[in-house]
Structures are given as structure tokens and as C-alpha cells.
Amino acid sequence: MRVARFYAPGDLRLEDAEEPKAGPEEVKIRVRNCSTCGTDVKIFNHGHHHLVPPRVIGHEIAGEIVGVGADVSGWSPGERVQVIAAVPCGTCQECTTGHRTVCPNQTSVGYHYDGGFAEYLVVPRAVLAVDGLNRVPDNVGFAEASVAEPLACVLNGQELARVGEGDDVVVVGAGPIGCLHVRLARARGARRVFLVELNRARLDMASALVAPDAAICGAETDAVEQVLALTGGRGVDVVITAAASGAAQEDGLRMAARAGRISLFGGLPKDRPTITLDANLVHYRELTVVGANGSSPDHNKRALELIASGRVPVTDLITHRLPLAELPDAIELVASGRAIKVTIEP
Structure with missing residues (x-):
């Protein structure tokens, strides 16, 4: 099978590898989509302290089961699944008291275990142990x-910031995460959602898709002044x-209304x-x-x-669909800001 294996910063190799086999407590999937994100760009450029190369990277994974270990129950070949990335x-104590996102023993798919930029992936026992393999609803595609x-x-992040009914919300950053924040804030009942971005082209591309109540280019105007003007000087309830x-974090405090959340x-x-x-x-x-660190299996x-x-449409946010052989191009697209979401189809 073909895989994308990270060896060192700037050294990502497309290679042939032996197809993996599921152990008795594991599940093997045929990867259908593994989407890229800014973290993949960081890994490509700088590596990661939790990643010991060589390692197959990629952590936004969906596919179908093709093999089930002898000691695994409840799963069958042919089922469509999504895999968590962060594994508590x-x-x-953090896990047992409901704070799985800050588990000090957390491991990650694509870091500690081989990831999804490959034709096949073995879902490790640690993922199954925390209910981290999810069935994909019939009306949802792999991408x-x-x-x-x-x-x-x-x-x-929005649960921690208590985004809710009637809130005015500012999202700073018009990448895929910013677009998802705009749409989720609306789904959670926000009254108005403003989008702030330094890059005019990126702001225009994102705004055409997610239609914020106001799109503010921070390179052309004072974003804090614009937010205060839009809210009659009050500021917003939530800044993300x-x-x-x-600088965005420092400005965020100045955009917030009294009793606001940042x-x-x-x-x-x-x-x-x-x-x-x-x-x-x-x-x-x-x-x-408040901070925000990853997600739990329940969030997935x-x-x-x-x-x-x-409630949160994502199909139109996937602006590029590329084969595994074009992963270097996908990473460059993400880094350039010319795309919203780029997905790889191994």
C-alpha cells in the first residue's frame, strides 16, 4: 500500500509499505478520506515533540472496516467509521472527572500511532478502549x-466559552476552524457572528461560504474599533x-463586553x-x-x-479533494491560505 511517512522537518516521503494487520484487540480500516489541517503544516515544517519519526501522519480520518481482531466485539467489516485523533x-483523575481533553496521558493518532495518510490504518486498542471509533451516519460522506x-x-471550545442563545460572537481567523466556529455559533443560537481576518482574499473566500454578519479585514481597518462600532460600543459576548x-488574543480582550468570554x-x-x-x-x-485543547471522544x-x-454544514467547506500522491500540494495549499478544507482520498 502507499503511505505518506514523515522522517524529519521538510522530509515527507510517499512510500510503499506492507499492508498492516489488525491484532486481536484492533480494527483495520480502509481509509477513504483523511483531511489536512494547520497541524499537518506545522508537523511538516517543524516536527512535533510527541512524534518520533518515521511515522505515517494524518489525523482527520474516515473509512470503512475491512478487518476485526478476534477479541473485538460490536464491529463488523463494511461499517463506515470515523476515528478520533486525541486518545485519552x-x-x-482528569478522565474520570469529565476532563478527558486535558488527560496528561493522552496519545494521538498520527503522532504516537500511524495515521490516515495511507490506504489502510489499524485502529489501536487505546482508541477502542475509550469508545473512539464512531459509526458514520448513512447520509454523511467519508469526506x-x-x-x-x-x-x-x-x-x-464553544462549550468552554459558553456560546449560546442571543450572543454576539467574534471569530478571529477565517481558516477552516474559523469557518466551523461561525457555523457552530449560529447553530448554538448566537444572535450575530462577526468574522475578522488579516488576509483579504482569505476573508472574502470564507465569507462567501459562511456569510458572517460582518466581515472585517484587520489589515485594512482597526478590528477592535469596528467591533465596538457594530455593537454600539458595548463589545461582544464571546471572542474566539x-x-x-x-496580537489577536490581546485585541480579543478589548473587543469583549462586560462579563464577556474570551x-x-x-x-x-x-x-x-x-x-x-x-x-x-x-x-x-x-x-x-478560557483555553481550548482538542476534543474528547464524546465531542467527536x-x-x-x-x-x-x-445544523453545521461542512460539504461546501471542502474546497479541494486530492489523491495521496498530491499530499505535498495539499500541505502547500493549506499553508498558503488559498483553500478552506483540503481532503486526501488515499
């Missing part, structure tokens, strides 16, 4: 099902920084992880600042339900 241990993983992360930008959704570069936070704004306005299940119900 299920037994630590759409692969988007459940990033949508699950978005769902976690879906961009790896310290989600630091996008992580910052490891060499620039700090911001200047005006603690008096947090103190006197009673702001809530509910993300699939949101896609299947049509």
Missing part, C-alpha cells in the same frame, strides 16, 4: 465525516481567537507563547478567559450528529 487514557474531528475541537496570534482557541508559536494581558480589563469587566460523536443533522 480513560483512567486518570464530511473526516471533518468531524476539527468540528469536535470547535465544539469543545481561531488564529495563532498573540476563548484562546488557537495556540501560539512555541518561541512566542506570551502576551500582554490587561488584568484590569479582566478584573473590572469580570471577563472570563456529537460533531458527527451536528453534520448529519445539517
